[in-house]
Amino acid sequence: MSTVIDKRPSTLRGARLPKWSPYAIAAGSAAVAIGVGTAADLASRVQWGLIAGLLFIISTYVIAARVEGRRQAKDRIATCLVWVAFLLAVVPLVSLIWVTVERGVKVLDVYFLTHSMGVVADTEVGGGIYAAIIGSLEQVGLATLIGAPIGVLTAIYLVEYGRGNLSRAITFFVDVMTGIPSIVAGLFILSLMLMWDMQPFGFAGSLALAILMMPVIVRSTEEMLKLVPNELREASLALGVPKWRTILKVVLPTSIGGITTGIMLAVARIAGETAPVLLLVFGNPFINNNPFEGAQASLPLYIYQQYANSAGSGAAYDRAWAASLTLIAFVMILNLVARGIARWKAPKTGR
Incomplete structure (x- = not known):
């Protein structure tokens, strides 16, 4: 008895549109x-x-x-x-x-990056953003030094230790802080400055920026820590390793890429904030390298001031767009650095 194999194409598949x-x-x-x-x-x-x-x-x-x-x-x-x-x-x-x-390259050159406004009027050609770059780097850097450790440690507590009412209260307040306007953080620091009769200075802006970036870091770090398999924690604890060392040597290295990316996203979030800087730092056309004394410039505030005084045209208008392009490039470089660090610190898997 022979078996006959039907080699005709199947009719179960209907008509199909071409790929193009x-x-x-x-x-x-x-x-x-x-x-x-x-x-x-x-x-x-x-x-x-x-x-x-x-x-x-x-x-x-x-x-x-x-x-x-x-x-x-x-x-x-x-x-x-x-x-x-x-x-x-x-x-x-x-x-x-x-x-x-297109509009930012008109005046963006080495002179623009290495000179400050000084005595140059807004209507005059010349000047640059050197003072604003220094101010932004110092203010954002100090805010990161304050906000990143607090945010990461808070996330570690919520994921690894947090239980009960305290954990729920922290989660609630983190959710609330995520949605607060930046002007509210600026007003909070401003009220503290008025209590002690303090003058505007760069570090005050850093404190407000740190408040804005902490909930972003907490949320992103918390999600990254939750992605670490529990099997890794259990294997480390089964070998007699203390929990704090397990977190330090197993959990954090496994999630360091996502944590770094979250921190860089928080930095990008605060790098363009204008309202807290306008309230607390005031801006300064001259170079001030000390963030703990006197008013300081920053890129977002520089953009706002130049555009507000430009009337839609002129030298100040071109400087505002050039500073905007510089700020975008600054955020892009931060993201590239974060990706590089995440790739470098990512756990190596065996072949």
């Missing part, structure tokens, strides 16, 4: 949107993009429903919505970077 169909539908939707925008005299390119996105979603559903069926068409619609949401997030970001680079 999304690109063709997107091109057609863009063409129709351009035609509609031109005919309706729509000046905003954003409106053209919204029309194209809507046409793309509708066309994808109609074509996929006729060829592949409604079930597969719904799946394609979900994919289209994800791509449209991605583009809606990326387009403003790319536009922001493009405009900042």
Whole structure:
């Protein structure tokens, strides 16, 4: 008795759109949107993009429903919505970077980075951001030295030791602090300064910035510590290693990459804050290398002051955009450094 094997292709799989169909539908939707925008005299390119996105979603559903069926068409619609949401997030970001680079490179040079405003008036050409760079580095650095250890240690307590009412109270207050406006932190430090009749100085701004960054560090570090498998902790404790040493030698090295990234995100969060600096530091056109005495400059405050005095044009306007580009580059460098540290300190796995 012989067995006959049917080698005919299976008919269970229905018709499928070709792989290039999304690109063709997107091109057609863009063409129709351009035609509609031109005919309706729509000046905003954003409106053209919204029309194209809507046409793309509708066309994808109609074509996929006729060829592949409604079930597969719904799946394609979900994919289209994800791509449209991605583009809606990326387009403003790319536009922001493009405009900042285009307007910021006009006066951004070595002279601009190595000179302060001094006696240069806002309407005059010249001056630079050297004093603002020094102030931002010192204020953000001091805030990190204060906020990072407190935030990491708080997260360690909540994950490794925290039980009962105290842990719940700390979690509640961390959640509350995550959402407080930056001006509130500035007012809190300002009230303490007024109690002791203190004048504005850079370290006061660092204290307010530390308050803003601590809840971000606590939350990010807490999530990273929770990702460490409990088996690693149990194996270390089973060998007789004390819990504090287990945390120091096992838990922290395993999660150091995520902790470092969280700290850098917190630094990026406070690097552009203007309100606390405006209240507590006041700004200074001259160089002040001592954050514990006298008013200091900072990049966010410099940008605000230059743009406020520019009336939308002139030398101050160009300096504001150049300082904005410098601040973006500063945050980008911090993130690159964080990625490098995370990769360097990540636990090595055997092959």
